[in-house]
Amino acid sequence: MATSIKDVAKEAGVSIATVSRVLNDIDVVNEDTKKKVLDAIKLLGYRPNIIARSLKTQKTKTIGILLPDVSNQFYPEIVRGAEDVSNIYDYNVILCNSDLDIEKEKEYLRVLKEKMVDGVLYMSSSLQEEILDLINELDLKTVLVETKDKEGKLPSVTIDNIKGSYDSTKYLISKGLKNIAFVGTKKNNMNAWGDRYLGYEKALKEAGIEVNEDLIYLDTIKVKSGYEAVDEFIKKGIKVDGVVCASDEIAMGVINRFREKGINTPNDVSVIGFNDNYAASIFYPKITTISQPTYDMGSVAMRMLIKLLNQNELEESHYVLEHELIERESTI
Template identity: 60%
Template sequence: MAASIKDVAREAGVSIATVSRVLNNIDVVNEDTKKKVEDAIKKLSYRPNIVARSLKTQRTKTLGIIIPDIASQIYPEVVRGVEDIANIYDYNIILCNTDLNIQKEKEYLNVLKEKMVDGVVYISSSLEKEVIDTIHELQMPTVLVETSDNENTFASVTIDNIEAANKAVSFLIEKGNKKIAFIGTSSEKINASSMRFEGYKQALEQNNISFNSNIVKFTEGGIRANNGYAAMNDMLEKGEDFDALFCSNDELAMGAINALREKEISVPEQIDVMGFDNIYASSVFYPKLTTIAQPLYDMGSVGTRMLIKIINKEELEKQNYVLNYRMIERNSVKK
């Protein structure tokens, strides 16, 4: 039978209230007594009953993380940042993978509420109104990572996706390209990809290049290499003419390059290609991918620090953090 708090109190020769104070890090316990309790906990292999403690403190020391696709190479690095900070502050995490499904996002939000998590780090492929309404209804402390809502209702950690995409496309234009194609996930939804599409259009306009919808493809949510592969094949089958390609993430870019390679179109000799995110695979893929680097780990860690402050009712220095990005020049764009 597992040891109880009464067993710990008896072993340490103290009251149950004293054991509770030690468990909750209340400073009124002197060091000698604290050591006796800690030794008793260790000897008896005592583990606090989280549910019982949460009923008293209204805290479970648990955070939820909602991500769109665990198979994508973007999100594990963000999750590492979340987990490392959670561990520092003695929080456990519950990871929820939604497979880019809005209904699953709503279901997981309700599950996390039932599990009495203290707060949620929310990484979504699309901030639909019904999801935002669900978060409001459940009244869970929530921090958005990678995307911010239009009204800035929630604390968030992002980069300036519009500016970064503008810089990427302007770089392709500086290389002499005039017909720049785009592959992304959506133009309508509130997400990072739609912001990058906006930056793409801005760069064309600023450089007096006409927008051509025939060389723009949306995967309707798909973010993996096979989606980029299919989008590029569709563009090639329609005989569209372009001299460069900007993709809203690296995996889409790598899939597109594979499709070009199969048609014996060389990158970068015939087509310059840029991705976005700087996932690890972009540095070992052939050709090594020119891309925009997001600070993925930092986005997770900063977001978690913000969430813990909100849980503890501490004031945030900023409601919306916009982190720095950088361009990584490799071999998929002509030197």
């Protein structure tokens, strides 16, 4: 038979109300009594009924983390940073993978509300108005990670994605390259990935280089987009001497497809990625990329969310963390 709160009270020699106060972290219990209760809980292996507790406290000590693509190496490190902080504050995590599907995103938000999560860390493949409306309708305490809504209504932790891609493009231009392609996602996407096109465009215009639509391939941030982009460039007979990619996965696809076509990286074409996934550092050739502080993004976002849940004021609503250009072997 499962251990009850009554059993814990009897073992500790206190009232059920005192055990309840300890479980709910109410400060009126003195330290000696609190230790007796915690020792009894450990001895008896008691696990409180979360749903029953939440009906009284209106809190489940659970946080949902919604990410767009669990197979992308970028996101696990963000989750690790978030989870490490959640463990410090005794919060549990529910992980949801939307698989780049906006309908799944909406369904998961509804499910998280039904599960009575206290709040959500939200990483989005498409931060559309209907998603923001749903978050508001469900009254979910939410912190955005890696992206920011246009009006800045929700707290966020990001890097400057426009600047990151601008730095990538400017770096290739500084090497004397002029026929620089871009492979990424649609430029009107309301998220970090869309911003990366804007940085590419800005750097070209600033350098007096005309933006050539034939050098732009917009699809997903997966490896296949890199393969398909190269095929398109070759089919059109376009000279390409550099490629700015919106992710390291795209860069890997670009490099491999060029290699299959007898085109060498970096001697014939320089390729630069984004995110600095671990694979970028061991791929052949090792990929020049923009590094994001992924662990810090997750930990900062989780601390922000926990402050919100405890009705503490945020020192900053929108954190923009520093990125870094990592030079490796895929660029001349």
